[in-house]
Amino acid sequence: MASLDKTFQRLTFLFLGFLGFFSFSAEAATKQYQFDIQVKNVSRLCHAKPIVTVNGRFPGPTIYVREGDRVLVNVTNHAKYNMSIHWHGLKQYRNGWADGPAYITQCPIQTGSSYTYDFNVTGQRGTLWWHAHILWLRATVYGAIVIMPKQGTPFPFPQPYGETEIILGEWWNVDVEEVVKKGNNMGLPPNTSDAHTINGKPGPLFPCSEKHTFAMEVEQGKTYLLRIINAALNDELFFAIAGHNLTVVEVDAVYTKPFTTQSILIAPGQTTNVLVQAYQAPGRYFMAARPFMDVPLAVDNKTATAILQYRGIPNTVLPLLAQLPASNDSAFALSYNKKLRSLNSPRFPANVPLKVDRKLFYTVGFGKDSCPTCVNGTRLVASLNNISFEMPHIGLLQAHYFNIKGVFRTDFPDRPPTPFNYTGAPLTASLGTLTGTRLSKIAFNSTVELVLQDTNLLTVESHPFHLHGYNFFVVGTDIGNFNPSKDPAKFNLVDPVERNTVGVPTGGWTAIRFRADNPGVWFMHCHLELHTGWGLKTAFVVEDGPGSDQTVLPPPKDLPPC
Known part of the structure; x- marks a missing residue:
């Protein structure tokens, strides 16, 4: 070290x-x-x-x-x-x-x-x-x-005896780019992954995978820090360790008020640090991860496993199985996320914007577009406020910095052009999805409140959204339609969790707040790669501030050309 x-x-x-x-x-x-x-x-x-x-x-x-x-x-x-x-x-x-x-x-x-x-x-x-x-x-x-942390700065929780990274992922038996290309040619979602992995390995529940199992050795009576990352492309995941509780102390590199749980829920893009006390009878215990999916969509629902092994226990001892929530346990998902709170201590305050300069309301929707080259004659699209994002052919930041015209527009709507009952009866058709490279311009140092609303266009589904360049505070979340006259009164403006990736619940909404103090062009997108590819993304153009240290830095000389 x-x-x-x-x-x-x-x-x-x-x-x-x-x-x-x-x-x-x-x-x-x-x-x-x-x-x-x-x-x-x-x-x-x-x-x-x-x-x-x-x-x-x-x-x-x-x-x-x-x-x-x-x-x-x-x-x-x-x-x-x-x-x-x-x-x-x-x-x-x-x-x-x-x-x-x-x-x-x-x-x-x-x-x-x-x-x-x-x-x-x-x-x-x-x-x-x-x-x-x-x-x-x-x-x-x-x-x-x-x-x-900086030298001499301790963790705000008991110093662990040891630590390790736990990276959850997905595995395809073939070139994943060929899988995507085949799905696009069909106008259908690509085939789901063949397995989930823990540190690149699926674990012994899969055939031929005895040697493909991650194992972590612990000493009885010691406390360990697990740095858990969800690197999966398309699945929110439950994670648990048989016989051991997990104490959550950090998410997305921000300390939280500690709480203990048997399982965690972690969306693609998110990180979660937990303390694990090796206080059980010496043995071998399964770590396990499998998807959370509360709507009937195709998903690789296989469980990946790794092993927590007490020192001195031979590999011949069979591991104990981990108990995970049911794959459709929406109540656990909502309850777990509401337990997350910022530490909000004198050393690590939660500077939640209390006054809002700009209120945004974005709906998440799906639709079908005509696709003459697709086998089905249609293709799936995803949109925010009925706009499916079209990728440019040069970098948006470069176009912004050098004022290159015609690359993007800054007229992304602050709210959906056609309000409707977002989570009511299923709607089988889109609302006429538009495509374009349309961004939202944000004044420097202004405070922004963004409500992300899931909709029942084609299907409801949960969506983990990631904002580049910023952390934000998750001030509210619930099931159903967001009510602007009632729901803000229930916002947590004292110690809401601060993070960079947040889940919008199936058939529900999430509200976030942040201060736009980082000038530049910053991407915001669903971190399910499937949805991102269909256009579920946009970007904010945050204007320069008045100070010399509040403007975008000049580009490096080796910036890649297009």
Whole structure:
């Protein structure tokens, strides 16, 4: 852990894949990291295939930094796909050039090219993660970011004896990009994943996977910190450990009021830190993860498992099974999320905006569009306020910074053009979905309240929304239609949970608040990759402030061209 005691860290990523490779090496002021460049074949569920990886590793390497560090990540792409990397949850103040979403803050890194992400870690500590932000490549291109507090700053909870990262993911037995292409040609959702994984491994409940099981060894009587990340593309997941309670102490790199639960719910993009006390009888206990799905949609519903193993217990001892909520347990999901509260201590206050300058109301909907080239003659689309986002061909931040005309419009509506009974009887047709690259312009330092409302257009479904460049406070959530005359009175404006990715419940709504103090172009999208691909996304153009330190920084010289 000597690499944590630094003021500067240099990291290098090289991407490897089907026709090439990725590599990762790191160099810090106090320690040098070396990683081999290699083509990686990975075997899961009796299948071996080459996948796009970082350093030939799946999941990719963990980045360890300390609050206040500067980080440089040099990415060289030798995969056959264009590439970009998003540092999920890092605020990137004035520095959208390092944020990573392809065609939003940068053009992708083309095969054979490099780009250096250069950013500071300011005012954040905890667990975040990095992942590919183009196509569906984050299926295998992801890893953890661990931000330690400044030297001499303790955790606001008991110091754990040890810690580990637990990354939940999905696995396809074939090239996931070919799966997506086939679904698009049909005008249907792509096939679901073949398995879920814990740290890249499905666990012993799958055939041929005895050696593909992650195991964590613990000592009886000790307390451990698990840094849990949901890197799955399309599934919210329950997670539990047989015989052990979980004490939640942090979400999305923000400390929370601790509470104890038998299971957690974690959406794609979210992180959750929990304390686990190894106080049970020495043995082997299953960790388990499986999807939460409260509507009848196709999903890989298989359970991934790993093992919590007490020191000295032989591998021949059968693990105890973990008890997870039912896959459709909406009551648990709603109750669990309402237990999340900001710590709101003198050292870690919850600075909730009490006065709102701009109120936004966005509806989430699905529809079908004509598609003459699709086998079915139609294709599925998703929209916010009836607008399905069309990706540009150059980076939106570049177009904004250099005032390039015709790339996007800033007339995204503050509310839906056609109000209706959003969660009433199912509607089988769209409301005439529009497509376009339409953004919302936000005044610098203004306070924003955004209500995200699920609708019953084609189907209701839960949606985890991620806002780039910001944290926000989740001031309210419930089932049914949002009532602007009654529901705000029930908002929590004292200690609401602060995070960067929030779930909108099935057939319900979620309200968030944030201060627009980070100038630039910031993506907001559903973190279900399926829905993002259908257009469930938009972006905010946050204007520059009056001060010299309140404007977007100039772009780096090696910004990738389109």
